[in-house]
Amino acid sequence: MENSPNKTVSINVFxxxxxxxxxxxxxxSFLRSSRSPLPLPSITxxxxxxxxxxxxxxxxxxxGPPYYSNETCRLIIDQQNCIKxxxxxxxFMKWRWKPDDCELPLFDAAHFLEIVRGxxxxxVGDSVGRxxxxxxxxxLAHEAYPEDITQNSSADxxxxxRWFYADYNFTLAAFWSPFLVKSGxxxxxxxxxxxxxxxxxxxxxxxEKFDYVIxxxxxxxxxxxxxxxxxxxxxxHICNQNNITSISKYYAYRMAFRTAFETLLGLKNYTGTTIxxxxxxxxxxxxxxxxxxxxxxxxxxxxxxxxxxxxxxEFYSVQxxxxxxxxxxxxxxxxxxxxxxxxxxxxxxxxGHPNGYGRSMHTNAPVYDCVHWCLPxxxxxxxxxLLYLMKKQVPDQIV
Ligand SMILES: *[C@@H]1O[C@H](CO)[C@@H](O)[C@H](O)[C@H]1NC(C)=O
Ligand SMILES: *[C@@H]1O[C@H](CO)[C@@H](O)[C@H](O)[C@H]1NC(C)=O
Ligand SMILES: *[C@@H]1O[C@H](CO)[C@@H](O)[C@H](O)[C@H]1NC(C)=O
Ligand SMILES: *[C@@H]1O[C@H](CO)[C@@H](O)[C@H](O)[C@H]1NC(C)=O
Ligand SMILES: *[C@@H]1O[C@H](CO)[C@@H](O)[C@H](O)[C@H]1NC(C)=O
Ligand SMILES: *[C@@H]1O[C@H](CO)[C@@H](O)[C@H](O)[C@H]1NC(C)=O
Numbered sequence: 043m044e045n046s047p048n049k050t051v052s053i054n055v056f057x058x059x060x061x062x063x064x065x066x067x068x069x070x071s072f073l074r075s076s077r078s079p080l081p082l083p084s085i086t087x088x089x090x091x092x093x094x095x096x097x098x099x100x101x102x103x104x105x106g107p108p109y110y111s112n113e114t115c116r117l118i119i120d121q122q123n124c125i126k127x128x129x130x131x132x133x134f135m136k137w138r139w140k141p142d143d144c145e146l147p148l149f150d151a152a153h154f155l156e157i158v159r160g161x162x163x164x165x166v167g168d169s170v171g172r173x174x175x176x177x178x179x180x181x182l183a184h185e186a187y188p189e190d191i192t193q194n195s196s197a198d199x200x201x202x203x204r205w206f207y208a209d210y211n212f213t214l215a216a217f218w219s220p221f222l223v224k225s226g227x228x229x230x231x232x233x234x235x236x237x238x239x240x241x242x243x244x245x246x247x248x249x250e251k252f253d254y255v256i257x258x259x260x261x262x263x264x265x266x267x268x269x270x271x272x273x274x275x276x277x278x279h280i281c282n283q284n285n286i287t288s289i290s291k292y293y294a295y296r297m298a299f300r301t302a303f304e305t306l307l308g309l310k311n312y313t314g315t316t317i318x319x320x321x322x323x324x325x326x327x328x329x330x331x332x333x334x335x336x337x338x339x340x341x342x343x344x345x346x347x348x349x350x351x352x353x354x355x356e357f358y359s360v361q362x363x364x365x366x367x368x369x370x371x372x373x374x375x376x377x378x379x380x381x382x383x384x385x386x387x388x389x390x391x392x393x394g395h396p397n398g399y400g401r402s403m404h405t406n407a408p409v410y411d412c413v414h415w416c417l418p419x420x421x422x423x424x425x426x427x428l429l430y431l432m433k434k435q436v437p438d439q440i441v
Pocket of ligand 4: 283285286
C-alpha cells in the first residue's frame with residue numbers, strides 16, 4: 043500500500059518495543075557445526091580508506107545479496123521471520139547500498155571470521171541492536187554455526203545472549219540495556235527511573251574484555267521517564283506531574299551516551315573498539331503503533347519523498363556529538379571509536395520492517411512492527427558497514 047508522504051509518522055512506539063523486547067529462547071542443541079575453518083591465506087584486499095561509505099544511495103540489486111533465507115539460516119526468530127509468515131513481496135531484499143565514490147563490499151563471512159579469530163564482540167543496547175546481532179548470526183551461518191553458551195554465564199537468558207564459534211574461538215554477545223544507564227522497573231504510573239550518570243552494570247561489568255563493542259539505543263527514550271543524577275531526581279519526560287521539572291529526552295539521551303562512553307574510557311583493561319550504530323527511526327504511518335499505525339511500503343523512499351523528522355535527526359546529532367568527544371579522549375589513551383552512520387540510510391527503508399509478517403514472542407500473534415527489521419533485509423547492510431569498518435582498522439590492508 044502506498045501512503046501519502048504527509049501522513050504523520052508515529053513516534054510513540056515504546057510499548058510495542060517493550061512488548062517485543064523479550065527474547066525467545068531458541069532450541070540450540072542442533073547448532074554446533076562441525077565444519078572446519080578454512081586455512082588462513084594472507085590475502086591482499088584493497089580498501090579505499092578515504093571513501094565516505096555512508097554517502098550514497100540505495101540501488102536495485104535484482105538477484106538480491108547471496109546471503110541467506112528463512113530456509114538456510116536456522117536462527118531467525120519469528121518476530122523477524124517475515125518470509126516464513128507470508129510476506130508476499132520480495133523486492134525489499136533486492137537493494138544494496140551504493141556509496142557515491144566507492145563500493146561497499148558484500149559481506150564476506152570467511153573474511154569476517156578471519157578478523158575475529160580469538161576475539162570477542164558485544165552488542166550493547168536495545169532489541170534493535172539484538173536484531174543486528176541476529177542478522178550477523180545469519181550472515182555467518184554459511185561458514186559456521188555457533189554454540190549457544192548463554193547458560194555458561196550467569197546472565198538472564200531472556201535478555202542476554204552469548205554465542206561461541208568454537209572453530210574460530212570467537213565469542214559474540216548481546217547485552218540488553220535499553221537506556222545504557224542504570225534503570226529501575228516501571229512504577230504504578232508506568233514511569234521508569236533512569237540514572238543518567240550511572241552506567242548500567244548489565245553491560246558495564248561485562249564488556250571490559252571484549253574486542254568490539256557495538257552500542258545503540260533509541261526508542262525507549264520516548265517513554266515517560268524520571269531522570270536522576272547523583273541519585274537525586276532532577277526531572278522527567280512526559281511524566282504528567284507538575285511538581286517535577288520537565289527535561290527533554292534529548293538531554294537524557296545525550297547524558298546516557300556520555301556516561302556510556304566515559305565508562306568505556308575509564309575501564310582499566312578495556313582495549314576494544316567501540317562502534318556507535320546511530321539511531322534508527324521507526325516507520326509507523328497512518329497512526330501510532332497502537333492506533334492502526336503500519337508500514338506497508340514495499341520500496342525504499344525515493345530521495346526527498348519523506349524527510350527524516352527533526353526529532354529523529356536530533357537523536358542522531360546528540361549521539362554523534364558525544365561519540366566525537368569520546369573519540370578525542372580515546373585517541374589519547376589508544377581507544378578507538380567508530381560510527382556506523384545509519385540513521386539517514388535506514389530511514390530510506392520503510393519497506394524493511396515486519397509490519398504484521400512477524401510474530402510476537404509472547405502471544406504468537408502478528409504485530410505491526412515498524413521498529414525491528416525483517417531477516418533477511420536492509421538491516422544486513424549494517425553488518426556490511428561493520429565489516430567495512432573492521433577491515434579499515436587492519437593495518438597494511440593485509441588480513
Ligand atoms: C520459509 O518460508 C516459507 C514461506 O515462504 C515457508 O513455507 C517455510 O516453511 C519457511 N521455512 C522455514 C524453515 O521456516
Ligand atoms: C580464545 O580467545 C581468548 C580471547 O577471546 C583467549 O584468551 C584464549 O587464549 C583463546 N584460546 C585459544 C585456545 O586460542
Ligand atoms: C558451556 O557449558 C557447557 C555445559 O556446561 C560446556 O560443555 C561447554 O564447554 C561450555 N562452553 C564454553 C565455551 O565455555
Ligand atoms: C509530586 O506530587 C505527587 C502527588 O501529587 C507526590 O506523590 C510525589 O511524591 C511528588 N514528587 C515530588 C518529587 O515532589
Ligand atoms: C586488569 O588486568 C590486570 C592484569 O591482567 C589485573 O591484575 C587487574 O585486576 C585487571 N583490572 C581490572 C579492573 O579488572
Ligand atoms: C552521516 O550521513 C549523513 C548523510 O546520510 C551526513 O549528512 C552526515 O554528515 C554523516 N555523518 C557522519 C558523522 O559521517
